[in-house]
Amino acid sequence: MAPPDNNHYADTGRTRQKSRTRDALIDAVRDLMARGEDPSVSDVAEAAGISRTTAYRYFPDKESLLNAAMPQTGERSLLGEHPPSDVVERMARTLDAHFAFMRRWDPQLRAALKASIAPGAQQPSLRGGRAVRWYEEALAPLAETHPHLDRHALAVRLRAVAGIESKVWLTGVGGLNSDEADAVMRENALDILRAAMARDPLPSGR
Template sequence: MNVPYGYLNVPEECPDARYDRPMTSTSADSPTRSRTRRAILAAAATTLSRNRAATLAEIAEAAQVGRTTVHRYFPDRDELVKATVADSIDVINQSIFDAKLDEGPTREAMRRLITAMVDTYERMMFVWGEQGMLELIDEADTDDAADRAVRDLIARGQTEGVLDPEVSVDWIQQTLWALTYTGGEAGAKGQLPRHGVAAVVIRTFERGIVVG
């Protein structure tokens, strides 16, 4: 049969190169395959954040590909989940770096951070929404530079007296996550206008709910 694109470079860790599985690395993907792979990963993140037990058939349907195609790109369910975790972390990290946390006044940086987190909340929900994923995060050996940037920003804010010094950096980071997730969900449900989500989250994060 004809040798498909990239087939000659099947990685050694694929012990039995069944059918024409594309490279796990996108670097060797054709544009068409790259689009298909991205569609699967995005669908996996969305579907699995809603229902951790979603079947491969459901993920395939959400990605608008055949189940066979999912198997072609990811050798098994575990590999798909791992790849989705890694991909989601990349998306989140990129979004946080784009927020330029080490630039400008702490309060403004915080607001940019919240906006970035609201935009990627589904990926964050997928990655951190269930403890079972924590093992996969470790396995993904991810660069935690984004996490450090967030924590540095919080610590700097507390040192400057801008953020509440009576609670821990952990707590502030988790509060950030909790409010952005809640805002993201409210936006998805239509309970908040999508463009207004970040503003509401920023408001509550900064001043709380009780007046005074």
Template sequence: MSARSRRTLTLPPAGDNGARARTHQRLLAAAMQLVRRGRTPSVAEVALSAGVSRATAYRYFPNRSTVIAAVVAESLGPVRRYEPRARDGQARVRELFSQTFPRFKEFEPHMRAALQLSLEHESLDRVGLLEEPRYRRGFRRDLLRRAAAPLRAALGRRRFDQLLKALSIVYGIEPYVVLKDIWDASDREVEDIARWMLDALIASALREAAATGGNAHRVRQRKAPVAALKKTALTH
């Protein structure tokens, strides 16, 4: 990995309205526009588009990973901060979906760029040719965990974690990529299918948990009389 790719991202302090904040916003706006045009831009391309020197751009965005991370953060800001108001676990996940999933459509080019860079880095890393920090996605993990939290007691840790991983396949840009690219589905159809999958996954997890709990209860009931008989035999 090159020295340049190991540099630390420099961001303006929160609330900074000075030159650093303006430069950062200028670079970010350029990156957002380039991505909307179908690019996964290098830092040099962002600098050129923003009319900023490369040296300055690299102080804010040392590599493509930091560029795309900033683009995703800007695109999904309201999504990351969303907290469902419902109390029921399934209702909370449905609320999260209905209120935030359309954001992936609104910023589809930006989400696709993040997916593309992630896949590119995976391929390069596998053969030892990755020369910049690997871009990793994962914002949806905490979002889904918070939304589905009330379901954990009913599901148990293992099944709850399994449900979160299954939901993470549905909640993101991936349904748009698969259903639009392969099936030529409309945006509305993508949302309807994703919502149907979400409901089916939660319902299946709850059914399995209920069945497992019922089986365990029946096993305990069967064991109790056997234990009582053994105890009676020992006392006679």
């Protein structure tokens, strides 16, 4: 579950006005990120025409603001309710949810990627390694079935073929449309997973 922002403030007294203020802050952070910025709460408040003191009443830090603007960023898992036990099915579900996230926030993700590769740049908030965490959660059953597999290393490999970087290349250089690119990334990731599982068979006696 995503960590809550300071919604209790918005839910008490003058709720309509507070809802408009909260929405203005969320719209502002999305717009700034789509332009390649990695704004602080103060930056977002200025862009929205709202005082910093007021903004911090809604969002005490940048992470809470990001989670409100792009809720999936705060999720520890993309598996949803009643996740399957089969690891390939879990990964397929996670990949599909990740690709939906990338389609929804394509401008922001592309801008964050561009900002992250500038000389001397710090990693923007959207470049926080969240997908690796999502993939590790999908791979969790391997702890029992394939205990010798390094699940973190495998999650990194999967992320390398199924992130915004691959999407940008496949659509911009490879000439694929968005759906075709997603299909290629999905197939590549699942092939890597199956190959890794085949190289580390179940322990004898199980």
